[in-house]
Amino acid sequence: MDIKKDQKEYLGALKSSGLKNTKHRCSLLEILFNESQPLNAEEIFFRIKEKTAEINLSTVYRNLEVLVNKGLVTKLTFPGDSKSLYEYNKMGHRHYIVCISCKKIMTIEHCPLQEYELSLEKETGFKINAHKLVMFGYCPECNKK
Template sequence: MDIVDDLRRNGLRNTKCRTAILDILEQSDQPVAADRLFRELNEKDITVSFSTVYRTLEALTDKKLVTKLIIAGEDKALFEYNRMGHRHYLICLGCKRILAIEHCPLEGYEETLKKETDYVIAGHKLNIYGYCPDCQKNE
């Protein structure tokens, strides 16, 4: 997927900051917090303020290029590149490690629900929480 086309199609100006943010998110296999994006941008010599990073993320979220993820027990929102389809995550409550679950367990259930309720199903959000093997050992 071409990021510049993505931006253009969505009526966003192709600024360096936006492109770089999308670039980082697309290459990350994990959702990323705004402050980490801010650090990575500065490492790439893209000098922007934290509030610019945050505003850009909000704009990209509005345009549905980026998905905002709120995780229980975390005060920071995480952001991920909005790939076709969606992902679920297994989140460790101890070390906050996040594992992407490739398989969607709810696809069949959406169909069933649609038939049972006559709703048009628009989607779902699901994250699973637990303790990873390392955190279990440290208990």
Template sequence: MNKAKKKIFADFIADRGLKTTRQRDIILDAFLASDRHLSIEDLYLKLRTSHPNIGYATVYRTLKLFAESGIAREIQFGDGQTRYEHVEQGEHHDHLVCTGCGAIIEFENEAIEKLQDKVAASHDFLIQYHKLELYGLCPKCRK
């Protein structure tokens, strides 16, 4: 799957007349290797020790390009930080967000998806996209 995302991004860069750079490749590899919802700072700090020549602004611009190309999605959880997650074609999930420690848990629930469709249909509403975020405390923070 990562190979496909790399191809999508390479095609996007070429279509925009931009150059493939070593720094973008390093940032892409680090992003794809992560299974977390990464902020710009998270990814920058992850790269800083092994690649001190990659600056914060480069990480910022590159993550924006990932989102524009469709391999990443920008998400906000109300804490003022934009995070980025992988986009899988045809896949959808929702989030549980801990207001104590900031943990983010992805979940899928077919019953919720069907209920959303039913509510939309009852209002003759066509859903184009949606996001569901539930905020509360994880088991660790409740102790």
């Protein structure tokens, strides 16, 4: 993976959102950008601490909210789970399957809704620019129990 190119992408997004390029925001975006799974605020906090030390959990929450409000980061809240998860809002979005027993989350790379969006636009006259899709069920391990 080309790290410089990655950095350019999220720093560019930060710049075009009009937010100040602070050390904490950069670390947050770097972590979320390179992570394939969504993370909760505590996990993000520990990862930043491993790298740069000087940060506290409320700073992480505060900066996450700012990034969520600007659309750079997506906040995911799953029913029955008190902790919100955060992920970098890449242009191509992802969907999830959540195990309601062990809370394991699997990412679905393929989006089945693109054609449906188009026909829905025709039908309703809406210009659709986002959607969310989360599947719930039991993972193979929990299903065996």
